Amino acid sequence: MRVSRKTWGVLGLAVLAQVGFSITEQGIPALNGFIKTDLGVSAAIAGLIVACFPLGRIGGSYAAGIAADRFGERRVLLAGGIVGGGLTVLAASAPVVGLCGLFFLAGAASAAATPAGGRMVLAAFPPHRHGLALGARQTGIPLGGLIATATLPSLAHAAGWRWALVFAGVLTVAFVLPLLRVELDSSSATPGAGPSPGGDRDVRLLTLWGSLVVVGQYALLAFLALDIHDATGRSLASASVLVVAAQAAGIAGRLGWGWLSDRGDRPRRKPMLLVLTSTGFVSALLLFAVPRSAPLGALLAVAVLAGSSLVGFQGLWITMLAELSPPGRVGATTGFAITFTVTAVTLTPPVLGLVADVAGTYRAVWAVLAGLLACAFIPALLVREPRDRLAT
Structure with missing residues (x-):
């Protein structure tokens, strides 16, 4: 069965969105040393601050999957990227306690990436292409990590880790916005019961x-x-x-x-x-x-x-x-x-x-x-x- 150009386009959007989510997810640990030095905290406290983001993902993953089933993967990806990226930008101006809370909430929002993105690709491709398509979507995780580690530490060195954090959050939002220009099959949203x-x-x-x-x-x-x-x-x-x-x-x-x-x-x-x-x-x-x-x-x-x-x-x-x-x-x-x-x-x-x-x-x-x-x-x-x- 031939896969249409539109279907490959859906995969491209899913990969792009995943790259955006991963820039923030993997970029925050890359800024750990800068956060520690600037805030004057111990290595343990700096590690705890950074760990708040994955802790938020732990709390949000199952809820994000249920939301994708109930409301549709496109809506959940957009909401997760915009909210997660926006909270990351807000965190750039927060003190330590606020930073922890905003990182946790940003992580919970960003938990939408894999459940919603995987669901979107699965619905678009026939079964004999699921392995390749979902594998391609998952490449967005290391690609986002490579972008983050290649850019954010240099930016933090030049302008400070807070501006690097703003840059990461803006990229997360920018990489999910192309989803606004497409209309996926509304039948893919089904009750999550x-x-x-x-x-x-x-x-x-x-x-x-x-x-x-x-x-x-x-x-x-x-x-x-x-x-x-x-x-x-x-x-x-x-x-x-x-x-x-x-x-x-x-x-x-x-x-x-x-x-x-x-x-x-x-x-x-x-x-x-x-x-x-x-x-x-x-x-x-x-x-x-x-x-x-x-x-x-x-x-x-x-x-x-x-x-x-x-x-x-x-x-x-x-x-x-x-x-x-x-x-x-x-x-x-x-x-x-x-x-x-x-x-x-x-x-x-x-x-x-x-x-x-x-x-x-x-x-x-x-x-x-x-x-x-x-x-x-x-x-x-x-x-x-x-x-x-x-x-x-």
Whole structure:
């Protein structure tokens, strides 16, 4: 079945909106050092301020999914982007307490991004293109992160972190405004009544799987450069090249895993889920075992392998969640799962940082990660696809 130009246009708008949301989401942590220095607070207080944004996402994800099911994904994306970006701009002039509150509310509004954006793409594409389309939509997350890390610290250095925050909020609003120029099929908005996604065994299994694998994504972002810097003496700037390579591989992975899972007239996703889990597990073992004296090219290859799976998993994961959802509950199901993955994201840096402190080496992070990914095989093996559920 040929996909129309209008359908690809919907995907483009969804990716653009996700980039806008991610600029703020990933830009705020990039400003952590500037916030700490300017406000004269401890590292713990600065970390708490930054953590208010993902805490807001935890609180808002399920509600945003229900709203997308009830009122339509376009409206919820617009509202989330405009409100979230506007609150981020307001936060730029707030004192510490107000900053925490506004970051929390901005995070709650920005929680609309994946439940509503994923629902919009799913409704536009036929089933045999869901993996590629949703994988492409998820590339907006690392793309937004790359834009944020490339621009906001430089702007903060030149003009102050508050102006960088204003810039991030304005971009978030600007990137969702193109949705005003299109009219999506109003029939995609359906009543959100129905059973809770938490009552579905397979949704719970996929949620557990995603919560384990996402630890790998944020372990790479938080600790890979520090590990190489600590073990080899390379500068952080030089070691960060590996993180950039992992991010780039993750963008390709989000497309690739989804595209591979679309093969055939009646695509099966579970085989790719198992291959992806295996790839992530092997990459964690390699991150632990490869000598830090190895050539940079070898370390780069391991970073690319890790990024392709541990950063690239989200497209396939969102696709499987969406296809398991009952009609009219795609947003709620996605929002339910994201509530738990964002919780895992929030806990990953402090918990794995404590592991590294206790062990005295960042290599311990990769050992723990390998153990978590070994556990991820259990839900990956037990989860059923929609056609298998009908057969039982």
